[in-house]
Amino acid sequence: MSRLPFEFHLALRYLRPKRSLISVIPFTSIVGVMLGVAVLIIVISVMSGFHEMTRQKILGFNAHLKVYQNGAPLRDHERLARIVSSNKAVRAVSPFVMGKVLIETRPAEGAGSALVDAPWLRGIDADLERRVSTLHTNIIAGEFNVRGNGLLVGRQLAQSLRLGVGDRLSVYSTRQLQRMKEGRDKKEEVAIKPDEYTVKGIFDVGYYEYNVSVIVGSLANAQDLYDLGENVHGLMVMLDNPFKVEAVRRELYEALHRGGGEYIVTTWPEENAGLLQAVMVEKSVMFYILFFIMIVAAFGITSVLITFVVQKTREIGVLKALGATSGQVMGVFLSQSLVVGLIGVLGGFGLGWLALAYRNEFLLAMRKLTGFELFPQAIYNLPELPAVIVPSEIILICGGSMLLCVLAGLLPAWYAGRLKPVEALRYE
Template identity: 35%
Template sequence: MFGAFERAVALRYLRARKGERFVSIIAIFSLVGIALGVATLIIVMAVMNGFRQDLIGRIIGLNGHLIVQPASGNRLPDHAGLVARLRALPGLTQVAPIVEGQLLVTSEAGGAAGALVRGIAPADLRARTTIAFSLRRGTLDDFKDQDALVMGQRLAIRMGVRVGDRVSLVLPQARGSDFTAAPKLRSFQVVALFDVGMPEYDNRHLFIPLAAAQDFFGLGDAVSQVEILVADPTQVRGVTEAVRAAIGAQPLRIADWQDTNSTMYAAVVVERNVMFLILTMIILVAAFNIISSLIMLVKDKGRDIAILRTMGATRGAVLRIFLLCGGSVGCGGTLIGFALGLSVCLNFENLRAAILALRGTPFFSQELLFIVQLPAVVDPREVVQVLVMGLALSLLATIYPSWRAARIDPAQALRHG
C-alpha cells in the first residue's frame, strides 16, 4: 500500500530539523497522549473487572448464586427430594438447605446486637470458600457440635467476644404453650471468627449447624430456603431454567444473585461503563492533537508538496505520505500504550506491594481495606476493543489533513510559498 518513496518522504517529514521542531514536539505529545490514554484505559478496566469480581465473590459467597424459597411463608417442607433433584443437575457446585432468621445475640461481657443467623450443614459451610479463606480465628473443623457458632469478627469485637466464649441467641418471637409471648434463648460456643472485608456482613452474620437452627426456630425438618452455587456465576440466568424445570409445579420462588443484589450490581456496571467513556475521551483528545499537528505539518510543507507534485507525485501519493505520518504517530502511541497497560496489569501485585512499602502506612480505612487487595483481571475482549478503538481513532484523525494535503494546487502553493 505504501511504496518506498512514500515511506522515505514520510520519515523525513517526521524528523525534526532546525526551524521545524515545534511540529515535531506536537507530534511527540500526541504519541505520548495516545499511549497514556490506551494504557490508562486498559489498567482501569482491568482494576474495575477485579473490583467487580471480588465484590460479587464476597456477596454471593455468603448468600449463594440462586435461592429457592417458598412462594409464601418461611417454611420449605419436604426439601430432601428437591435437594436430591437439584444436585443431579449439571453445572451446580453446591445445593445447601438453609435456615435463616433475625434475632438478638448477647455475650457474657454484656454486649448485645441484632444479628442474622444462618443454619447450614457443617460440610456445606466448609465448602464455602469465601468463609473458609477469610477465617481470622478458630477453625471450621470445630463447627460440628450442636452448640457451635461462627460469627463475623467485627461483631465479635463489638461484643467483646473471642473464640471459646459463649454467646446467647434470643428469639423474641417464640411463644409458649399458653400462647403468651415467651422469648426463646439458647447458648452457643464461638468456634471461629471470619472477616470477608465487608462490614455489612462481618457486623451481623452468624452461622450455626442446620439441625440446631431447625430446632431453635421450631421448624422441625423444614428449612427456610435452598441455596445453590453454580460453576459460572455470570451464566446464572441459563441455570435458572434448569432449576425451574427440576422444581416442577411446586409453589416456589427462584431468585438469582443479580436479582437480590440488583442495586449494587447495577451501580458497578454503570460505574464501569462511565469510567470507560471518560477515559476514552483521553484517546479522543490525543487524536485531535494528531489532527492539529498534521494540519500544521501540511501548512509548513505546502511548498514541498507543490514541488513533489510538479516532479510527478500523484494526489494519491501525497495522501498516503501524510496518512503514513499521522498513522505512525497514532498507531505507534496505541501500541506503546497497549504494551505499557498490559505490563502494569501483569505486574500489578509487585507494583502494589512497592507502593504500599513506599507509603509505609495504609491510606485506606479499615472498611475499604479490601480495595487495596483487588486483583487486576484482564479481559482479552476488552483489551482488543481498546486496541482497535485506539488504532481506528488514530487512522481517522489523519484522513482530513491528508486529504487537504492532496488537494493543494502546486501553482498556487509555489506562487504564494
C-alpha cells in the first residue's frame, strides 16, 4: 500500500508517460516552466551582476562621503580632516579640488591640428589618494605621477584626443576663460597664457563616464588654476564599510557643526543616484517582462489539465460513484499542477545555475563559432559577463513560479470537481 494520499497517487499515475500523443503534453508543460524559471534566474542574476559591478566601479573611483562648505571653498581643511578622521568608521580622508577646465592638445609639427575638450579636473594629494581610491591601481600606460605639471588622463579621453604618455596639453580654468570674455566685452587686449601640462599616465577605472570626462592633476596645480590659495573644494572620506554611510554622515554632520560653520556631507548613493536608479529600473522592468514567460507557461498547464479532465471524464464519474468527494477530485488535478510546477521549477533552477556557472565559457564558444561577441569588452569595459545570485531573488522567482503553477490548476480542478457522476459516466 502506498503511503501517499490517493489524490496524489492518482495524479502521478495520470502524469506517467504512455504511448500516446496526449502523454507528451505534460512533458512540454514541464519544459515550459523549466525554461521560464531558468531564463528569469539567468537574466536577473546577470542584471544583479551589472548592478554590483557598477557599484564597485563607483566606489573604486569616488569617495564614500564628501564634505563641502556651504557655498564656498573649504577653509582650514586640515583641521576639518582631523575632525572627520576621529570617527572610528572613517578609514581615510583626502582633500580635493574638482572643476571644469578647457584643454587643448599640443601636437608635434606635422602631426595634425590641435584638439579641444572640456573635462573635469580632479586635483588630488597623490599620497592620500592611494588611501581613498583605486586610481593608482588602474594606470594602463605610464605611471601614477602628478608631480610638477603631470596629468593623468582617462583612456577614452586619451583616445578621442589622440594622446599618449609624454604628450603636452594646455589647460585653461573657467576663471581664465571668464577673464578673456570680460576683456573681449570691454574691447581690451587680455593675454592669458595657459598652463602647460604633460601626460604622465593613462587610467582605466572600468567606467566609461569617468574615463571620458575626468583628468587628474596635483592638488597644488588645481588650487592655482582656481585661485583657491590654500583652500580646497572638499574632503573625500573613505569608510571601512561603504554601506553604513547614512549613520556615519549623521555623526560627521554633528561633529563638524559643533566646530562651527555650515557644511554639507553627501554620500555615494546620493551622488550616483541617477545611474544606480537607472540600473535598478532596468532590472525591475526586465523582471516584469520576463515573468510573462511564466504566465504563458501557467496557461500551458491550464490547457494540459483541461485536456486531462476531458480525457478522464468517465474515470472521474467512477471515482464519484465510488464515494470520492468533489474536494478529493479537485485534489487530484491540483496535485498534477503541483507536480508539474515542482519538477519544472527544480529543473529550471538547476538549468539556470548551470548556465550561470559556465556563462563565460558559453560566450567564448559562441564567439569562436560565429565570430559574434555578445558583450564586447571595448563597449562594456568588462573582462567577463558579471552575475550575482541573490538568494532572495531566487526564492521570489521559484516561489512565484510555483504559485502560478498551482493557480493554473484551479480552473480545471474546479471543473472536474463539479462533474456529476451520472453525467460523467454517460460521457463519450
